[in-house]
Amino acid sequence: MSTASVATLAGDRTGGRKAGAAFGDDRLWRWLTFSPALALMLLLSVLPLANLFVSSFQDITWAGGDSTRSFVGLSHYRALGSDALFRAGLVNTFIFAFCAVAGQMVLGLGLALLCSKVTRGRVLYRAIFILPILIPGIVIGAIWKLMLNYDFGLINQGLALLGVMQHDWLGSAETALLSVIVVDIWHWTPFCFLLFLAGIESLPQDIFEAAKVDGAKPWQEFRYITLPLMIPTIVVTFAFRLVLAFKVFDEVYLLTSGGPGTATEVVSFTLYQRFFTEDRIGYGSAMSVAVIFLVSLLLVIALSARRGLGRT
Amino acid sequence: MRNLPGINRRHALAGMGAAAATAATWRPLWAQTVAPITIVINQSPWFDSFRRTVERYESETGNRVELDVNPFAGSLEKQRNSVRANEGQYDILIMNSGWFTEMYAGGFVAPITDIDPGFKLDPKVYTLGDTVYYNAEKKTVTADGKLMSVPVQPNIPMLYYRGDLYAEAGLEAPATFAELEENARRFHEPPQRYGIVQRGARGPHTVAYDFYPYLYGHGGGIFRDQSSGDYTVTLNSPEGREALEYYIRLAREAGHPKTAAMDQAEVVQSIVTGQAAHVMMVIAAWSQMDDPNKSAVVDKVEWAPPPSLPELPTAPGLGHWLAGVAHNVPDERKRAAVEFLRWFQTKEAQLTTAEAGGIPVHAAVYDEPIADEHRYRWMKPLAQALPHAVNIYQFPEASEVIAVLELGLNRAIAGEISAVESLNGMADEIHAIMDKHQYDTSQIEPL
Numbered sequence: 001m002s003t004a005s006v007a008t009l010a011g012d013r014t015g016g017r018k019a020g021a022a023f024g025d026d027r028l029w030r031w032l033t034f035s036p037a038l039a040l041m042l043l044l045s046v047l048p049l050a051n052l053f054v055s056s057f058q059d060i061t062w063a064g065g066d067s068t069r070s071f072v073g074l075s076h077y078r079a080l081g082s083d084a085l086f087r088a089g090l091v092n093t094f095i096f097a098f099c100a101v102a103g104q105m106v107l108g109l110g111l112a113l114l115c116s117k118v119t120r121g122r123v124l125y126r127a128i129f130i131l132p133i134l135i136p137g138i139v140i141g142a143i144w145k146l147m148l149n150y151d152f153g154l155i156n157q158g159l160a161l162l163g164v165m166q167h168d169w170l171g172s173a174e175t176a177l178l179s180v181i182v183v184d185i186w187h188w189t190p191f192c193f194l195l196f197l198a199g200i201e202s203l204p205q206d207i208f209e210a211a212k213v214d215g216a217k218p219w220q221e222f223r224y225i226t227l228p229l230m231i232p233t234i235v236v237t238f239a240f241r242l243v244l245a246f247k248v249f250d251e252v253y254l255l256t257s258g259g260p261g262t263a264t265e266v267v268s269f270t271l272y273q274r275f276f277t278e279d280r281i282g283y284g285s286a287m288s289v290a291v292i293f294l295v296s297l298l299l300v301i302a303l304s305a306r307r308g309l310g311r312t
Numbered sequence: 313m314r315n316l317p318g319i320n321r322r323h324a325l326a327g328m329g330a331a332a333a334t335a336a337t338w339r340p341l342w343a344q345t346v347a348p349i350t351i352v353i354n355q356s357p358w359f360d361s362f363r364r365t366v367e368r369y370e371s372e373t374g375n376r377v378e379l380d381v382n383p384f385a386g387s388l389e390k391q392r393n394s395v396r397a398n399e400g401q402y403d404i405l406i407m408n409s410g411w412f413t414e415m416y417a418g419g420f421v422a423p424i425t426d427i428d429p430g431f432k433l434d435p436k437v438y439t440l441g442d443t444v445y446y447n448a449e450k451k452t453v454t455a456d457g458k459l460m461s462v463p464v465q466p467n468i469p470m471l472y473y474r475g476d477l478y479a480e481a482g483l484e485a486p487a488t489f490a491e492l493e494e495n496a497r498r499f500h501e502p503p504q505r506y507g508i509v510q511r512g513a514r515g516p517h518t519v520a521y522d523f524y525p526y527l528y529g530h531g532g533g534i535f536r537d538q539s540s541g542d543y544t545v546t547l548n549s550p551e552g553r554e555a556l557e558y559y560i561r562l563a564r565e566a567g568h569p570k571t572a573a574m575d576q577a578e579v580v581q582s583i584v585t586g587q588a589a590h591v592m593m594v595i596a597a598w599s600q601m602d603d604p605n606k607s608a609v610v611d612k613v614e615w616a617p618p619p620s621l622p623e624l625p626t627a628p629g630l631g632h633w634l635a636g637v638a639h640n641v642p643d644e645r646k647r648a649a650v651e652f653l654r655w656f657q658t659k660e661a662q663l664t665t666a667e668a669g670g671i672p673v674h675a676a677v678y679d680e681p682i683a684d685e686h687r688y689r690w691m692k693p694l695a696q697a698l699p700h701a702v703n704i705y706q707f708p709e710a711s712e713v714i715a716v717l718e719l720g721l722n723r724a725i726a727g728e729i730s731a732v733e734s735l736n737g738m739a740d741e742i743h744a745i746m747d748k749h750q751y752d753t754s755q756i757e758p759l
Contacts, residue, residue, distance in 0.1 A: 062418035065639050067396070085719065150570045151503070151587070166503070171573025173726055259514040260572040260726035262719070276389060277516060278712045279414070 049292075056286035076286035086287065088262035089270040090294075096181055096266060097245035103185040104241060105234065108192025113222070115193075116200045126197075133190040141254025144183045145170075148255075170256050173263040180264050183251055188244070192237050199233035200226065232306065239302030246295050267291050346648035348376035349403040351635075352394065354387035357580070358465050358596040361670025368664050369655055377652065384408070385516045395420035400640040403649040406464055409443070409630045409703070410517045410710055413453065416446040416460055417708035421636035423458035424653065427646045433459055434657045436675045438466050440632050441703030452539060453706045461634035462653045463673040468628035468701045469525050470595045470694060472583055474499070475614035485616035489529065489558060492590065492619045496566040499589035507566030509588040510559065512725040513575045517631070519725065520717035523559060524629025525592060528702050529620035530555035534713070534742065538706040543753040545743045548735035553759055556724060556731040563725060572726035584609060592618055594631055598690045599669030615690040617697035625700045632701075666691075709749050716741045732759045 056076055058069045080086055115125055132140070147154050148169040156166040169179045203226065211221055249268035252258060258265040258273075271291060275284025351366075353359065359381065366377050380402065382390055388411055394400045395415065407415055415421045423446075424431050433444065439455070440463055447457030471492070473485060477499055486492040496507030511522040527533065532551035536544040546552070563571035568582065580597050582588040584607040600606050601613040617626035635656070637649040655661055662672035666682060671694070677683070683691040705713070716738050724734035736758045746753035 062396070062420070064419035065395070066419070150573075168570040168573060171570035171726075173728055176573075256573070257514050259722050260512075261723035261728035263726075263728075273715055277385065278715050279392065280712070 052285050052288055055282055056289050058282045058285075060281045072282065076283045077290070079283065080287060080290055083270075085262065085265060085270050085273070086267065089258075089265045089267040092177060092262070092264060093246060093248070093266045093268075096177065096184070096248060097242055100181045100184040100188070100248075101238060101241045101245050103181070104189045104192045105238060107185065107189045108237070109196050109230075109234070111189070111193045112196035112200055113226070115197055129193055130190040132187050133194075135187075137187075137250035138254065140183065140187055141251065144179075144186075145255060148179055171260055173260050176256050176260060176263045180251055180255055183255065184245065184248065187251070188241060192241065195233060195237045195240075196230070199230050203229050235302065235306040239299060239306070242302060243295055243299055246298060267294075345373065346375050346651045347642075347644045348378065349645055349648045349652060350378045350380060350401065351404040351406060352380045352382065352387060352390050352402040353406040354384050354408075355381050356384070356465075356596060356633075357594070357600065358467070358670045361599075361665050361668035362464065364668035365656065365661055365665045365670070369652060369661070373651075373655065375648065375651065388516075391415070391420075395638055395640060397640065399642075400638040402638055403641050403645045404652065405636050405638055407461065407634050407636055408517070409632050409634075410705065410714055412443060412461065412634050412636070413446075413706060413710060414708040415636060416453075417448075417451060420639055421446075421460050422639045422646060423460055424462070424637060424650055425459050427637060427643075428650045431459070431650055431654065433462065434659075434674065436659070437657050438463055438673050438675060438698060440466055440630055440634075441701065443630065443632070443703055444634060451707075452541075453703065454539065461636040462657050464633040464635045464656075465596060465671050466673050466698055466701075467594050467596050467631045467633060467671060468694075468697060469522060469592050469618055469631070470628070470690065470697060471590060471592050471616045471618055472597075472601070472613050473590045473616065474586075474588075474609065474612055476609075476612040477589055478614070485614065486619050487616070488622050489526075489619050490622075493558070493562060493566065496562060496590055500566040502569070505586070506568045506582065506588050508562055508590040508592075509568045509574065509579050509582040510563055510571050510592065511574050511576060511579050512563065512571040512722060513573050514718045514722040515575060516718075517714050518575060518718060519721045520714055521629060521631050522592060523555070523717070523721055524702065524704055525618035525620075525627060526555045526559050527552060528627030528629065529618060529624060530558070531621060531624055534704065534717075541752055543707075543746045543751040545739045545746070545753065545755050547742065548732075548739040548759050549756060550759070552735055553731060556721070556735060560725055560731060572722060583613065595671055595690060595694055598671075602687060611686070615693045617693055617700070626697050628697055628701050629704045630701045707749075707751065709745060712745045713742050716745070735759060 055069075057071060057073060059072050061068050061070070111129060115122070115129070118125055135143075148156075150156060150166060150168045150171065153169075155169065160166065167175065169175050207225055207229075208221060211225055216224070247268055248266055249272065252264050252266050252269050253272070256264040258269045267287075268291070271284060271287050274280050274287055278284075353362065363379060366379065369375065370377055380390065387406070388408070391402065391405050391407070391411075394402045395405070395418070405415060405421065407421075433439070439445070441453070442455045443453050444459060444461050444463060445453060445455050445457040446460045447454050450457075471486070473495075478485070478495075481498065483495060486495055492508070498507070499505060500507030512519050527547075530551045532546070532549055532555050534545065534547050536542045536546050568574060568588075576593065576597075579588075579591050579593050580600060583591045584600055586608045595615070598615070602610050604610050618628050620626050635653060637646050637653075641649075657674065659674050659676045662674035662677045663680065663682065666672045666677055666688065672678070675695075678691050678695040682688050683695075704710075720734045720738035720741075723729050724731050729737070739755060739758070743753055743755050
């Protein structure tokens with residue numbers, strides 16, 4: 001940069017400072033420039049949430065083409081506790097989220113470790129592994145509905161070849177949730193794989209070389225170097241996936257509609273039922289607020305855990 | 313031909329072509345007498361017949377009709393969004409038996425005779441439990457109310473059975489539940505063929521709808537008397553118990569092993585692939601039975617009214633569709649919508665519907681020679697069953713009750729809880745719903 005241009009810049013900064021002083025030590029100027037972004041954020045996220053929150057204390061009825069809102073206090077929140085469907089949905093959601101995410105983490109990390117060692121055909125391997133994440137949810141529903149079909153599904157046909165009896169994977173209370181978990185693992189493992197692979201590839205190689213010189217075996221390398229260095233990536237991936245798994249809807253809606261009975265009922269599906277199908281806007285809003293609170297709580301716990309592990 | 317000054321043959325041909333193209337484009341506009349309208353409708357087995365009937369209306373009148381086609385639940389959601397806006401997007405709402413009262417009571421449907429006082433419902437059109445009328449003062453669906461809609465499909469469940477198997481065995485169509493069970497057991501040869509395939513999955517109005525003929529055919533019911541405002545919950549009566557236990561027994565002993573997960577598409581699939589000896593489902597699926605591209609049992613399926621107890625008449629639940637005019641569209645579009653409905657209810661239009669695979673709403677069509685043709689062999693049994701069809705819900709909060717039934721019945725069919733637990737539990741929940749909405753309700757002694 002030339003001396004002249006440096007001088008110009010310095011002059012600009014001085015001029016800026018003078019102008020800033022006119023606005024009261026930059027504060028007003030900062031607020032003026034920040035306020036459009038703040039207003040947009042308020043409009044797009046805080047306002048809808050506030051509206052949802054207010055609706056959760058109301059009952060909304062329709063007559064003569066117009067709506068009437070009546071204040072009902074905390075009654076919707078109290079009713080959540082006695083809603084058997086919501087309770088079943090919560091339990092299933094926790095089981096689903098923890099089992100599916102655990103499966104995805106183990107498989108994703110395993111695949112990432114294997115792929116990081118591969119030198120030939122890397123692009124091909126990665127393309128194949130990330131394929132499920134690119135498929136739209138509705139197509140995944142169709143694929144697995146066909147695969148798990150009782151009469152002509154590939155899985156039952158394969159079992160028949162082995163002499164094993166057909167099983168109603170989606171219609172049996174014992175296996176329906178497990179089947180949906182397997183589908184979710186198939187769908188989202190590539191997400192974990194991609195994050196883990198990026199993490200592994202960014203690890204400092206000199207530590208591994210030093211370990212090799214010291215005679216470390218592959219398992220020791222993984223246990224004492226890879227895993228500790230990967231902890232931040234693992235925790236962030238886990239938090240992301242847990243929050244997303246907690247919001248599962250499409251797989252349940254397409255494969256089982258929450259059935260049989262309440263075997264695959266999840267909170268998002270209960271919410272859909274109450275808010276949209278039954279048109280209970282007030283109660284559905286209360287349920288939405290409760291779900292948002294739970295997801296936020298999960299995120300806070302996961303991020304606190306990350307900070308704790310980081311200090312360790 | 314002598315050329316005009318300045319105009320050669322190419323100019324003349326181009327001019328004629330342009331004139332022809334303009335005429336072709338403008339003809340419908342000249343013929344059009346009313347404003348274009350939009351109809352929101354669901355994708356059902358009978359949709360194609362409706363589309364073809366609409367096409368005939370357009371070609372006969374030059375009027376324009378746009379169809380917005382959606383899945384079952386999606387159609388309801390779009391209707392709610394449209395009628396609750398300041399100005400609606402849809403002029404005609406195709407409403408299911410599960411939600412038409414919500415639209416009437418909410419003031420979302422304009423009475424047809426308010427739009428056109430001269431409009432008369434053809435006396436030969438089925439009024440389907442008087443569900444086309446609504447008395448806003450009494451909040452009842454009774455003939456003393458205003459005309460709110462015109463029926464589009466008089467959909468009720470019918471018994472589909474394999475006529476070829478019955479002929480081989482020398483059997484008559486079953487009229488009672490005992491006969492149905494006996495015949496289902498007789499033809500039950502799993503996994504090649506199931507005696508009966510029933511719908512048991514949870515859905516927007518799935519297992520509950522298929523259970524109604526069993527419940528009402530056993531003399532049971534959900535409420536004591538909705539027409540008189542008595543919403544005493546009677547679902548968990550001994551008759552209700554007998555009906556549900558019968559449904560479950562059929563599924564377990566002569567039915568498909570995955571009944572609890574069966575939806576309508578799978579039930580249709582089971583009969584057209586020859587895997588089911590009987591199914592009880594909406595008559596709207598009839599045209600698929602004889603379609604050689606879809607069916608392995610062409611000409612082999614016959615129809616009968618749903619069975620009942622010997623001393624009771626058949627009692628199929630109405631799962632019909634009604635067309636109402638939205639309250640929040642401009643007057644010219646309301647009038648255009650009424651014009652369409654006026655045309656749609658005629659015998660000629662309904663013949664088109666029947667020929668296109670739909671179910672006519674005009675009684676005279678069932679007396680036409682078409683009803684004697686082999687292809688339309690379902691018409692006579694349907695005409696027998698229609699007068700006995702039961703309107704299950706007369707109140708706007710029906711969707712809440714349906715959700716309770718869907719879960720409770722599915723849990724019982726899946727074996728998660730017993731029939732008695734299911735019925736008592738559902739009765740408690742339905743009573744709570746009716747009480748919350750301040751209906752005159754009570755409960756009978758639990759089972």
